[in-house]
Amino acid sequence: MAKITFIDHDGTKRDVEADNGLSVMEAAVNNMVPGIDADCGGACACATCHVYVDDAWMGKTGEISDMEETMLDFAEDRRENSRLSCQIKISDDLDGLVVTTPESQH
């Protein structure tokens, strides 16, 4: 179980509780967090679940696969702390995670 905070591009915060093993994308979709569409349902095929991970958490969100890397490379407004939220798996270690959704997904 982990608490995750989603911040809109305009600063609106939403806290969500999510079970271990789910992805951060699923936590968002299950709780109607706007800005994360996840059209492909987590197949790393669409880049519509792009988030910016708070710098303090970047080291804990796991490895970026080659596929995610290339999808991100072509997502809009990629930054150093960009991830596809469908590829971040929730665990106790991520309790308190803070991510921001990009403006282009709203």
Place this chain on the structure above:
Amino acid sequence: MTAETQPEVIVIVGAGHGAGQCAASLRQEGFEGKIVLIGEEPYLPYQRPPLSKKFLSGELTIERVYFKPADFYATAEVDVRLNTRVTEIDRAAKEVVTTDGTRVAYDKLILTTGSRVRELKAPGAGLKGIHYLRTIDDVEGLKTDFHAGKRMVIVGAGYVGLEVAAVALKHGLEVTVLEMEPRVLARVTSPEVSQFFHDVHTEAGVNILYGHAVTEFKGDGHLQEAVLSNGSTMQADIALIGIGILPNVELAEAAGIACHNGIQVDEVCRTSDPDIFAAGDCTEHPNPIYGRRIRLESVHNALEQAKTAAAAALGKEKPYAQVPWFWSDQYDLKLQMAGLNQGYDEVVLRGDPKSRKFAAFYLKDGVLIAVDAINAAPEYMIGRKLIGEKARVAPERLRDINVNMKEVADS
């Protein structure tokens, strides 16, 4: 300007991707009235793409397949009625009628009736061991016969057939695919990409036979043999039929709503009745990028049209204008497709298919209209963007892997 009265009750018929998204979008758009979602299956809206992939292979449990968790519907106050089929739309009374005669009144109605499998009409098609793949129940049925060592015949080399072939092979089944056309994925891709998928599947151990249909299934209660169109027979323990889907238009048609190759809708998903909207596989809709009316069988279309229909039901016009896109997972391959390639006059390959990482770009009069990308995300992502822009792209730049995809259009 007179403010239109806001609806009090919105009824959604169907419980697929489109229905789930409609319910969510209505709330996100600020609708505070009553939402009734009526579905004939016993399940909450769920995602169909994993059915032929990770749900069949057992990697995903049913909870992960649901579109939203059960408590979403409680929180969003959606009155979900499952195991319930709508048999009639009474447009005069603005009510839908369900199997048991219950009448549900609506102010606005959204039809997300989706599609159903095309059935194979052949003697013996009702034998045990013969399956289709469209619903959770279909997969649960298929799983009871899905065991290592079984001989499986798959009728139809479309996405469903090929995805199941890949999973079946991994499970140790012996797999034969029968296809009427001379190539796999004939309806959706070019001969070049078909050849690649033929090679991938045959190298993996799938036996693909072209120009064959099944004329009869034989067995003593359970499938034992398939008779092919050339008269030969094939031993089989299990069959999967994947020969396409048909849009569910009958409910709308019977109510006098305009239908032709799908429920006819305009750019905001409105049908010929201004209080009735439709979204997803069941619609035929205008696509401004291609300048023609199309019907799509895809998740992306169901989701995007659902958002448009939900907004339109609340009096907000958010015209639908999307580049269609699709994906398929087979073995270690991720196929991502954007656009529609019908009418292309040139196909440009970028990368070597033998490396299992390449893309096929389709051009018409020099304009990029579609791309099929295999393990090639940059080609897919940039291709999709350029298709939306109706960009002209020089074939020699597309073909040259030394030209970065980001710069491919700069000429």
